[in-house]
Amino acid sequence: MKRYIIANWKCQKREVEALQWLDGFLRAYRPVQGREVILAPSFLCLSSFAKRIADSGLPGLSLAAQDVSPYPRGSYTGALSADLIGDYARVAIVGHSERRKYFHETNHEVTNKVAELADADMTPLVCLDDSNMDGQLAALQDSECAEMILAYCPAYALNSNVAEPLDSVARAVAQIRKYQAKYPIVYGGAVRLENAAGYWNLDGLSGIFIGGASLELESFMAILDQCHSPS
Ligand SMILES: O=C(CO)COP(=O)(O)O
Numbered sequence: 001m002k003r004y005i006i007a008n009w010k011c012q013k014r015e016v017e018a019l020q021w022l023d024g025f026l027r028a029y030r031p032v033q034g035r036e037v038i039l040a041p042s043f044l045c046l047s048s049f050a051k052r053i054a055d056s057g058l059p060g061l062s063l064a065a066q067d068v069s070p071y072p073r074g075s076y077t078g079a080l081s082a083d084l085i086g087d088y089a090r091v092a093i094v095g096h097s098e099r100r101k102y103f104h105e106t107n108h109e110v111t112n113k114v115a116e117l118a119d120a121d122m123t124p125l126v127c128l129d130d131s132n133m134d135g136q137l138a139a140l141q142d143s144e145c146a147e148m149i150l151a152y153c154p155a156y157a158l159n160s161n162v163a164e165p166l167d168s169v170a171r172a173v174a175q176i177r178k179y180q181a182k183y184p185i186v187y188g189g190a191v192r193l194e195n196a197a198g199y200w201n202l203d204g205l206s207g208i209f210i211g212g213a214s215l216e217l218e219s220f221m222a223i224l225d226q227c228h229s230p231s
Contacts, residue, residue, distance in 0.1 A: 157189025
């Protein structure tokens with residue numbers, strides 16, 4: 001199964017800062033067979049990032065949007081539908097606990113977003129947190145997608161220095177597997193250089209989903225250096 005290192009920049013970098021990071025990254029990046037590095041900068045950066053990554057010709061690199069509209073293209077002021085995003089990114093994050101907490105995203109919206117992404121032949125990166133995970137998984141059960149990535153992201157660990165212990169992540173993965181057997185699962189929540197390899201090597205996980213530690217190019221490259229083995 002393919003393995004993933006996903007960088008979620010949230011609402012952090014201006015375009016000029018993001019492009020500086022990307023230029024340094026493209027100089028330093030070494031592809032690894034079977035590993036995909038997915039960058040999720042702000043929407044404003046997707047177009048310029050897509051062009052630079054395509055121009056670089058480097059394999060194993062792709063882009064994710066941090067959200068997507070639950071509606072198709074149409075009269076929805078402020079929204080970005082899956083097919084509009086699909087010109088630049090093949091993946092979109094949905095159901096992140098920050099979206100649930102600050103933007104009141106519901107399971108129903110998450111399933112609508114997943115359906116929109118499936119219609120656009122895109123890959124939903126569906127976040128599951130530790131509160132009501134069974135409800136989140138049950139809501140997803142009828143969602144049909146050619147490809148999906150599930151991200152276990154316990155809310156208490158996000159933006160903290162308290163990553164979830166490996167044995168507890170392994171239990172969450174087993175729980176997720178009861179509902180969803182076929183899609184890859186990644187872990188997110190306080191992943192840092194000190195603990196990244198532990199998650200990377202944990203049985204049942206297909207990769208890591210990194211927030212804060214992906215913002216500095218040096219720490220992100222150091223994590224990439226540690227997480228290169230095939231599954
Ligand atoms: O939100 C995250 C993944 O999307 C993780 O954030 P941190 O790595 O900063 O905890």
